[in-house]
Amino acid sequence: MNALGLVLLIATPATPLVMLALCGSQARRDFLSSCLWIAPLPALGAALMTIGGQSSAFAAPAIGYTLFIDKVAGVLLLVVAILWIGAGLAAARREARDVRFSVCWMLTMAGSFGVFVAADLLTFYLLYALVSIPAFGLIMRNGDAASKRAAGVYMAFTILGEAFLLAAFALLAAGEPNGSLQIHDVIAALPGSPWRDGALALIIASFGLKIALVPMHGWMPLTYTAAPLPAAAALSGAAVKAGVIGLIRFLPFDTALPDWGEALAAVGFISAFYGVAVGITQHNLKTVLAYSSISQMGVIAAVMGMGLASAIPGTALDSAVYAAHHVLVKGALFLSIGVAAVASQKYRPLVMWLSAIMALSLAGLPMTGGWLAKLVVKAPLGDGIAGTLADLSAAATTLLMLHFLMLLARMAQQSPQTKTQVAIDASWLALAISSVVVPWLLYPVVVGGLGEALTASAIFKSLWPVLFGAALAYGLRPWDHRLLSVPEGDIINLMEAAFRASLRLGETFERLDLRLRQWPAATISLGIIALLLAAAARASR
Amino acid sequence: MTAATLAGFIGSALVGLGLYGLITDPQPIRKILGFNLIGSGVFLLFGIVARKGAAAGFAADPVPQAMVITGIVVAFSASALAIALVLRLYEVAGPVSLRSEHTSNKAEK
Amino acid sequence: MSILQILDIGLAGLVLAVAAWTVFARDAFAAVVGFVAYGLLLSLVWVRLFAVDVALTEAAIGSGVTGVLLIGAAGRLRKLEASGGDDELPGASLRLFAAALCIFVTLVLAGVVLSLPDPGPTLAPEAARHLAETGLGNPITAVLLSYRSFDTMLEKVVLVLAVVGVWSLAADQYWGGAAGNPRGAEPDGTRALLAQVLPPLGILIGIHMVWVGADEPGGAFQGGAILAAMWMITMMAGLTEMPSIRSRLLRLVLVAGPAVFVAVGVAGVAFASGVFAYPTGFAKPLILFIEAFMTLSIAVTLPVLVAGPPKRLRQQ
Amino acid sequence: MNAAPIASASTAGGSLLWLAIILPVVGILASLLSGGRHAERIALLLMPTGFGIAIAIAIFLWRSGQPLVYVIGGFNPPLGIALRADGFSAVMLVTTALIVAAAGFYARAIFATPPGITEARAPLTFWILLQAIWASLNLVFLGGDLFNLYVAIELLTFAAVPLVCLDSRAETISAALRYLLFALCGSVFYLLGVALLYGAYGTLDIVLLSDRVSSEPVVWVAAGLMTAGLLAKTALFPLHLWLPPAHANAPAACSAVLSALVVKGSFFLIVRLWFGVLPNVPHEAVSFILAALGSAAILFGSVLALQQERLKLLIAYSTVAQIGYLFLMFPLVQGPNLWVAEAWSGGIMQTLSHAFAKAAMFLAAGLIAESLGHDRIRDLRGIGAVMPMTLFAFGLGGLSLMGLPPSGGFLAKWLLLKASIEAGRPIWGAVMLSGGLLAAGYLYRVLAPALSSDILHLKAPPRRSREAVALALALTAIALGFAPKAFFDFLQIGRVAVAGGSS
Incomplete structure (x- = not known):
């Protein structure tokens, strides 16, 4: 490991964020659009060094964030960085006029690079959230009904995936006897962990959702169809690979x-x-x-x-x-x-x-x-x-x-x-x-x-x-026009219908809440809870 | 049965009575009465605790008694604030009870 | 069964009966009147518990001043209630359930209270041991103003907050005005006579109570409550009136009690072993000093709370 | 069991404890006496001082590694009263000082005495009661005596209730009245338990009691009553009847303090009760009930937040839900196990991050309501373009509520989740995760339209400085997500080992 490698490693996810911070003021809006393709350069450098045989690691023990890069990550980071540069150039002209778009772009990019170099669970989770959530703004860019719908569906799947992943990470961390959160350690401990199967199921569920394995695939056609082309390019090429690196890193x-x-x-x-x-x-x-x-x-x-x-x-x-x-x-x-x-x-x-x-x-x-x-x-x-x-x-x-x-x-x-x-x-x-x-x-x-x-x-x-x-x-060919016409996202329509139906439950809750919040009901609850707690204290012996 | 035991019964019964009033009485002022009944029941319990602690030449433990005195003043302040709220509510909105939810969830400004 | 025991049981029955009246009476006003009677009976119970200080406080504040407050409110509400309202009781099954719950709570409490050790753990010996340091004879005053003076000081702050809270319910245009009826609005012969005869007597009793409170039952609360009652009587008779809430003097008196308390307490850092400690030998005079201001504050705070938020702009 | 040595003598730095309480008390008295604009000046002057004291307490605590103690009046407990500060109290003191100061600074625009008037009702009340909330919370965090704490929670109620109805609308007065009456029920239940404990053990000092109590009927009943009473004041489901109307209708600065801090005061005392007074009383079943109620609160509060049409009501119901999270720590903080420290840290982290995030969100919602003249969620389309800073503050607060990294909310969730798995009780972890999903749902309802490109016209643009206050609070909630290990060590100072199942 040498100093340059270290600097490049840190700069890989940090550059987009730092540039974004520098562009904070309205005056530098133009600069922001050129950042779209400049920001990936350190990642490119780090990837090239790694492929050339150099591996680096970085740890900030005070706040617990750690980074490292190996050959596997280097290969992916290299092409992902190239794609971000290319897509960034494509986006710089038209899309970057919208500041919200550029901000989301930079955040997604930071996360997209970061997941390849994260060394511990919490860093990975943070950067994974970064590559997933701000993409909402990229999908929403056009602002029409279809993109709003796509963005909503995307968000629902993303948040679900985040929840699965958090659960998976908690299981992984709990399975590591020494309390280490390093990905390397928790995966080494995984085969012997009492929570192995739960952890594997959740890992596959969350990353499978990200790479749109059937039946968790419905969001992908909606999203890519709704997003502007440069965004679709970046998402389909780069952002999705967060799921791939996730599976690579977390399967033993x-x-x-x-x-x-x-x-x-x-x-x-x-x-x-x-x-x-x-x-x-x-x-x-x-x-x-x-x-x-x-x-x-x-x-x-x-x-x-x-x-x-x-x-x-x-x-x-x-x-x-x-x-x-x-x-x-x-x-x-x-x-x-x-x-x-x-x-x-x-x-x-x-x-x-x-x-x-x-x-x-x-x-x-x-x-x-x-x-x-x-x-x-x-x-x-x-x-x-x-x-x-x-x-x-x-x-x-x-x-x-x-x-x-x-x-x-x-x-x-x-x-x-x-x-x-x-x-x-x-x-x-x-x-x-x-x-x-x-x-x-x-x-x-x-x-x-x-x-x-x-x-x-x-x-x-x-x-x-x-x-x-x-x-x-x-x-x-002769059947080209006679093939079934499947709506984009296929089963997503069923899922949306089921989701809408479940919203009706809310009204039931509302009625119940109104009852519980009546004065007599609440005071009786107070009395019952007091007695219940006393009984529970007795039962706890 | 000593006076203290008897006071213990009264205290417990007062808590029960006050609680019943607090739960079922729809008018706010009656709820305030209920609260005061529970309060005085609780103070009585402090009283018998004090009485059971008679020692060192004192007929009752002075510490819980002092607490009751503090408690009575606090209860009075609470009643005063509650009454002021009730009266103000009548002024602004006319007769109301706490039984019906005054503002619906969907009420808009 | 001795006569005293029979009397005790009779008293208990009476207290409970009157308490039940306040809960079950149809009319809110009748319930409130019942509550005042209940408070007086309760002070008898306190006497039987050998807690004369508490009995005095209960009679003066728990029943007396609270009674005036509630009766006044109930009277005003009765006037307003004619316009209707949704005061229906909750359904019978709910009331039945509530009753069962309350009876159960009572039984549990009674069971637990009876299981308390007798003679129970006590701080009386501790209190007695330190009594000499304070120079006081009444251990309750010692607890209130020395051992646990922090509680008492904070409780004075509670009173101040209650005043702020009550005042905050004024209509904006009356801010700076005063509560209650203006002077001479309701000339009333008997009341006026009572208001002229009673106060000098009451003031004497009140001051006496504070003074003896150091060694015998009584103290700032009880004395203050009596002084407050005297002021309220003269106000009801139209002889005096509530000052404007912006009156500097009124505010000074309101905060004097807690302020002096805090000041003496903090001075303990410099002149005694720590905060709220008294210098050796000066405990009693300092306590009486604090009590004097506390009495004054209580005497003013209670009527201010009873009078409620300002409702008129005071004629200057 | 009781690992911490019983300290009953004042320690170095102990004087700071009474100072933290007396300072705002003096402020209250001085404000009432001098009235008018002076109240505001006094409050704003004392806040930095109070913050300094809170920080000083934290520093002393960090240096000594032992709880700070101050014995008032030189009378040792049980006769006298002691003040104590452990890691939890210290962080709560600092949090309170920060949020109260932020609310005060934010409120200057609304609660300034109008020119030409020497004194006005709402401003005077606000500035006095804000200091009163501060004083009583400090007392709650430092009090070492159960009766003293009773006075503290009563002070807190008296300070909080009038703030709800400063605008004198019928619905706010009704909300305040409900709040007062229910809170009084709660206090009287608490006091009942105090009476029983004194009757059984002859002391109310927390440390002395913790040595004397054993698992017997009087303790069960006392603990049940006290906990229920405090739950009423914390508004844990189903005792939340008063919270949504009170928190949603109060002025924004007041809502922020009420939601962020006041409900935490009684929660703090529940923690004190079970982990300070009753560490030697097993309470698995009690913890289960508390956590079950907490879970119900998360579910109910979140679903109802999804149903609301007004922004402030949505935030208020979100508070109902977030209070639920606090109680999930109870079943995990028992026994001599490794995960106990994690669960403890997680619970405290949740308390802190919710305080900052919720305060930021209420302040932001207040700015939105002022600038638009309403807070109907469906009419917030495009608010992000016209009030970016406000919405950013709101969004960051929401990030923490959802438990997304980097934020204090995430760290809290992570610690509690991990502890729930290690403790073999993944059910509580699952509740937390589904709560996060629901939170994302109700926040999406606000954020997605707010970020749309619709054009929205403001009645008046918000003041930059007030936006900055909301943003600063939100950023603090985020910054908690970067808390170093030392911070978690600090939280453990003074934590008493709790008896209980080793499963």
Whole structure:
């Protein structure tokens, strides 16, 4: 550890907050918008140092906040920082005029970086709340009824997730015999903890909610559809990874837990296919990408589940690399929607081709970043049923991505011819190119040589799911418009109805309260409580 | 039965009576009476405690007696404030009782 | 069973009967009158408990001044009640339940009280042991003004707060005015005569009570209450009237008791062993000094509380 | 059992204890005597001094690590009265000094004597009674004698009630009357218990009593009566009839003090009773009842807060709910277990953070009501754009209520949650978590529309300094979330080990 590493580590989550504080006064509003893309730079630096072999730790014992960064976090932090820069550039022009938006952006960013470097439970919880809650303001940006609804639903899920997580952390902390709150210690103690199962259930529930595992996925399509594009890019690419790092950090991969692992994998695969199944019925580009995120996050959950089931070494890093690929691609694809809508005739092929590469990269098209990512998770998934399911999910993703590309092409053709917006173009282009390049740069450093993966048979093996998916897409074309029309967020509508029904309980409570607050009732309660307490004191012996 | 035991009974019964009045009487002034009855019952209990503590040539323990004197003055102050509130309430709002909730939850300014 | 015991039981029955009357009487005014009678009977019970100081306090304040306060209020409320109101009793089942609860509470209390040790633990010997230090003869005065003088001082502050609270219920336009009827509003022969004869006597008795309170039953509370009663009588007769609440003198008298108490108490830091301690040998004179001011304050505070918030602007 | 040595002699720094009480008492008397504008000046002058005394007490306590004691008049208990300060009292003293001063500073705009008038009713009453609340709370936190504490809670009631109806509207007078009568019921129950304890043990000194009491009928009945009486004054569900109308209709500065501090006074005494007077009386079942009532309070208060249409009523019902949290510490603070210290710290942290957060929220709500002329929640759309600082203060307070980090409310919840798990009673932890969810619900009802981009016109913009007061209180609630370990050590000073189940 050296001084620079330490400074960068602290600066990673602190820079957005400090910059925000500096912009406190109205006069520096313009500065605030450039902060959107400057603030991620220390995180980028810290990530690069870590990937280069440097790990850092920081502790502020007086207030109990501790940070550390390792390779797993470094990989994710690197791409997340790049995405925040790109999305920040995209947001700086238009969205940042709204101060509330910029403030929420900076807070979400601080949390998004922070969760990767938090070393203890309380720091993690704080930063996790930061990446989750202020995002409300990003979703609300448009201010219409749909975004209000989406923001409300998002908030409900987020707060529920926070409650689950707090309970999980309390169980983790209680299970650590020495009173340490370091994530490292509590997870080491977890397999032997009396509250192991409760803690694992709550961890999976809270982070599963964040990465939108079925059936806790309904908020995601609503949210991404309602948010402005740069916000959707940042949320889908970066903020969601808080859930991924959560699972990576808090699942005890060193101990084989077959039941929990297989359960998680099952939920993961269900999500992977469910996301595609509903996604292909959607006609809004943002919604389609949101369902693709549900599907991709399902695959990551499946990878971690299989790793957990048999304590496969390296699962954490493998999942991180897989997730890292999703960060840039998904972020850039969201921005593609905006770019394609305004791209002039001249640029349209570029937009379409780059988008196609990124989309199929998600499906694991050979020689793309997604292909590398899928190579990495081969180990945890194995060749058994999980491996087959993973291949099938790649095929399904191909199907969904072709659906997306078709919609994108259709939109680009229908959109009126206007001049391109340069800012969007540049940031999008940079992001898109890095989504292609970065995995290739990262792979040799983090994983090692490609060697046998580059043989023809291996490449074909990874190609068939894509071909199969493409064939499927072709086959399904005639039914394109006859598919069921599923409302975005599917089961969220049922949940909302149930929630509204439960609100009626409040009136019952109100009537009861009015009765209890009558004078005779209250004084009688006083007498009864006195006697009850006396009786209880007697009974306590 | 000594006077102290008897006073203990009276005290307990006064608390019960006062409590009943406090619970059921709808008029605020009657509630104040009920409160005073409970209060005097409690003071009587202090009284028998004092009486049982007769020692050192004193017919009763002086400490609880002093407490009762303090308590009587406090109870008087409480009654005075409560009466003033009742009268002011009548002035402002006309006859009211505490039984019905005076302001509904949804009342708006 | 001795005669005394029979009398005791008779007295107990009477007290309870009158107490029940105050709870169950139909008319609020009748209930209040019952309460005054109840207070007087209760002071007899206190005498039987050998607590003469308490009996005097109960008669003077618990029954007397509280009685004037309640009767006055009940009278005014009776005038207003003609306009109606929702004074219905709660339902029969609720009353039955309340009655059962109250009887149960009574039984529990009685059971516990009877189980108290007899002779019980006592601080009487402790109080007696330190009595010489105070130079007083009445241990209750010693408790009130020496051992636990902190309580007594704070209780004086309670009175001050009650005055502030009562005054705060004035209508804004009458702030600075006075409570009660203006002088001479209700000329009344007998009252006026009574008001001329009684006060000199009462003042003497009151002062005497404070003075002997050092050694015998009596003290600032009882004496102050008698002085207060005298003032109230002259006010009712229209001979004197409530001063304006903004009167500097009135306020000075109101706070004099607690202020002197605090001042002497704090002076204990410099001149004695600590706060609220008296210098050796000076305890009695200092206590009498405090009591004098306390009496004055009580004599004014009680009528001010009875009179209620200012209701008119005082003619200058 | 009784680990702490029984201190019955005045300790170093003990003189500060009586000073903390006498100073505001002198202020009350001087204010009444000099009247008019002087009352305000005296109050505002004494507040920094009082804060200094509270801090000094904390410093002495921290240095010695033992409770501070002062024996009044040189008469040792049981005959005399002692004042004692432990860690809990010290933090409450400081909190009280801060919040009272904040409320006073905030109220200067409303309770200034109008020019051209020598004295006005509401200002004089307010400034005197604010000092009275301060004096009586200090006495509550320091009193070492149960009868002395009776006088303290009566003082507190007398100070609090008239503040409710300073504006002389029928509904506030009715609320004040209910409050007074119910509080008087509570005090008389408390006094009844005091009589029984004296009859049984011949002393009312807390430390002496704790040595003498044993688990026997008179103690059960006395404890039941005293606890119930204090619960009535704390407005724990279902004894909350008086709280919503009183707290919601009082002037904002008064509501802040009432909700933040006054209900905590009687809560403090319940803690004193069970952990100071009765540490050797097992009370698992009692704790269970208290925690069950607390849970019901959380559920009821929160759901009713969700139903309210007025902002101040919403906050008042939120107080009903938050009071419930305080009682969840009872089943966890028993026995010689490791988690006891955590639960104790958590309970105190909840008391403190709620005090600051709630005071901030009431002050902010008061500013909103003044600037808009109403406090209907449905008409608050866009308030965030026109009163950002006020809404920020409100939101930060809400953050602490929800138990989100970083805030004192979060730390309190975390400690209590952890203790509930370690104690093998996760049910109380679950209650806390669901309470947090409901709190998020009712705060969302206010914050989401407030943050919308609708255009709202103010009748008059709020004064910056008053907004700053609300914000400062809210920031304090947040800052508590960064409390270092030393702070929790401080809270343990003077805590008595409590008998009870080792399960």
